[in-house]
Amino acid sequence: KVMLDPVTRLIDIDGVCPIPALLPSFFPTCRDSAGPGPETNTTTTPYTWPLSTPCAGTGPDRYCVYSDPDFAHGHGISVITTPARAAQLSRSRVFTSASSSFSVSASFDETLNAPSSPKWRVQPIAGKGQGLVAARALRPGDVILRETPSLMVDYGAWAALSAEDVRRLQAQGVGSLPGAHRVGFMGLSTHDEDGEGEEEIRGEWGGRGMNMTRVEGVVERIMETNAFDIYHAGEVVETEEEEERTWYTVFGTISRMNHDCRPNADYHFDAATLTHNIHAIAPIAPGEEITISYIDNIQPLAARQSHIQRTWHFQCTCAQCTQPGSLSTSSSYRLAQLIALRTSYLPLLYHNPSPLPSQPPSISFPTPQQAHLLLSLTAQERLLGTPLYEAHALAALAHSASGDAWGAVREARLAEEWALVVGKPGDGAEVRDMRGLAGDPGGHWSWMWNRRGRIGGRKGGGERTGEDEE
Numbered sequence: 084k085v086m087l088d089p090v091t092r093l094i095d096i097d098g099v100c101p102i103p104a105l106l107p108s109f110f111p112t113c114r115d116s117a118g119p120g121p122e123t124n125t126t127t128t129p130y131t132w133p134l135s136t137p138c139a140g141t142g143p144d145r146y147c148v149y150s151d152p153d154f155a156h157g158h159g160i161s162v163i164t165t166p167a168r169a170a171q172l173s174r175s176r177v178f179t180s181a182s183s184s185f186s187v188s189a190s191f192d193e194t195l196n197a198p199s200s201p202k203w204r205v206q207p208i209a210g211k212g213q214g215l216v217a218a219r220a221l222r223p224g225d226v227i228l229r230e231t232p233s234l235m236v237d238y239g240a241w242a243a244l245s246a247e248d249v250r251r252l253q254a255q256g257v258g259s260l261p262g263a264h265r266v267g268f269m270g271l272s273t274h275d276e277d278g279e280g281e282e283e284i285r286g287e288w289g290g291r292g293m294n295m296t297r298v299e300g301v302v303e304r305i306m307e308t309n310a311f312d313i314y315h316a317g318e319v320v321e322t323e324e325e326e327e328r329t330w331y332t333v334f335g336t337i338s339r340m341n342h343d344c345r346p347n348a349d350y351h352f353d354a355a356t357l358t359h360n361i362h363a364i365a366p367i368a369p370g371e372e373i374t375i376s377y378i379d380n381i382q383p384l385a386a387r388q389s390h391i392q393r394t395w396h397f398q399c400t401c402a403q404c405t406q407p408g409s410l411s412t413s414s415s416y417r418l419a420q421l422i423a424l425r426t427s428y429l430p431l432l433y434h435n436p437s438p439l440p441s442q443p444p445s446i447s448f449p450t451p452q453q454a455h456l457l458l459s460l461t462a463q464e465r466l467l468g469t470p471l472y473e474a475h476a477l478a479a480l481a482h483s484a485s486g487d488a489w490g491a492v493r494e495a496r497l498a499e500e501w502a503l504v505v506g507k508p509g510d511g512a513e514v515r516d517m518r519g520l521a522g523d524p525g526g527h528w529s530w531m532w533n534r535r536g537r538i539g540g541r542k543g544g545g546e547r548t549g550e551d552e553e
């Protein structure tokens with residue numbers, strides 16, 4: 084039974100937890116109807132969502148707000164999803180293992196009236212609203228900021244529910260965050276098409292003076308302006324399809340970071356700790372703005388600008404977008420070549436099922452010359468971080484495939500370095516593969532692949548025969 088309360092406009096499920104988001108302390112017994120999931124190992128303890136209403140929809144299309152105000156040492160989190168997926172999420176390590184609990188690296192600075200840390204602060208940036216600025220010198224690879232989500236919305240909600248229901252659940256999710264977190268969320272930017280600008284709603288949430296329809300609209304625009312797509316948040320899933328599902332996610336402080344087509348920081352989401360991680364990919368001086376790219380920045384100027392305008396409604400004026408005409412033309416020729424090379428050879432790195440193949444793939448390797456052109460174009464375009472890792476990794480494979488051990492070692496070491504700078508795990512597949520190639524080129528799966536390919540696909544690093552000779 085799902086009912087809409089005519090006064091509160093909230094959904095009442097079976098008369099349980101009628102308005103928990105507004106009065107959490109009055110409903111301490113509200114429990115996730117999905118119940119705790121099975122323990123994944125002996126060191127974990129079952130987890131139940133302290134709050135799990137309101138809901139909308141029925142059957143498999145039933146979506147609820149799951150909230151935990153104590154999550155991440157009192158930072159709090161709200162999640163909108165189905166009971167089944169909430170149960171999958173509640174089985175992940177971050178919820179079941181005390182050692183995985185994480186403290187958000189920001190604290191609130193009363194003088195600045197904004198969150199801050201020894202590494203960064205939030206402050207006004209000319210022409211961009213607020214932004215993040217380095218509080219001290221940062222080097223490539225430094226972790227600048229780690230943060231758990233404020234609100235995560237399962238993309239399935241938009242297919243299953245009406246837009247009004249999604250809006251209502253989103254506002255409820257925000258209402259269930261702890262007070263300071265909620266105020267911070269409501270202060271996030273809502274730059275939208277109508278040029279309405281920022282709106283702030285402070286004060287008593289759900290109080291009589293609060294117009295909930297307006298709040299729902301503001302929360303929706305905050306989501307549109309600030310959300311990241313997160314693929315797989317660590318849920319304990321059973322199928323690959325389930326793992327592919329996406330979360331529309333806002334982070335209280337990371338959402339303050341502005342865009343640059345050639346940013347000095349990059350991000351990656353760590354599902355094991357449910358944290359978004361921001362890393363420096365260039366040296367950043369104290370007082371310099373810390374930026375990320377909102378888009379795939381290896382695109383021509385017009386495509387970058389139209390994506391930014393369409394989604395975030397601002398004209399990108401970063402250095403890359405405002406080069407003098409002749410430099411901009413050169414850049415577009417370079418980008419066209421860069422994109423062609425990446426399209427041909429990047430699948431070599433991201434070959435399924437593992438990020439780097441343990442089985443030699445059927446696709447072709449670049450020649451060392453092509454790989455070095457790709458590296459040079461990447462550097463000429465001032466692309467750092469992931470594109471540079473990818474270019475060095477392809478160059479390492481190209482040298483290895485053609486039997487040049489010294490070139491392979493040099494490029495594999497650089498690829499390993501850039502993989503670590505952008506936050507790829509030290510024991511992850513990408514780093515292990517490059518470390519393995521640098522340590523023992525002759526034992527790597529790619530060694531002499533071009534030669535082996537030419538003599539009929541003989542696999543393995545067996546002894547060379549007369550056939551191998553040129």
Ligand SMILES: C[S@@+](CC[C@H](N)C(=O)[O-])C[C@H]1O[C@@H](n2cnc3c(N)ncnc32)[C@H](O)[C@@H]1O
Pocket residue numbers: 210211212213214271272274308309338339340341342343395396397398399400401
């Ligand atoms: C995710 S928010 C970033 C934080 C925001 N500046 C604030 O004050 O909270 C995205 C919005 O910031 C502004 N913004 C981000 N990058 C910008 C840039 N390079 N130039 C101008 N405005 C920018 C745009 O209004 C955009 O819609």
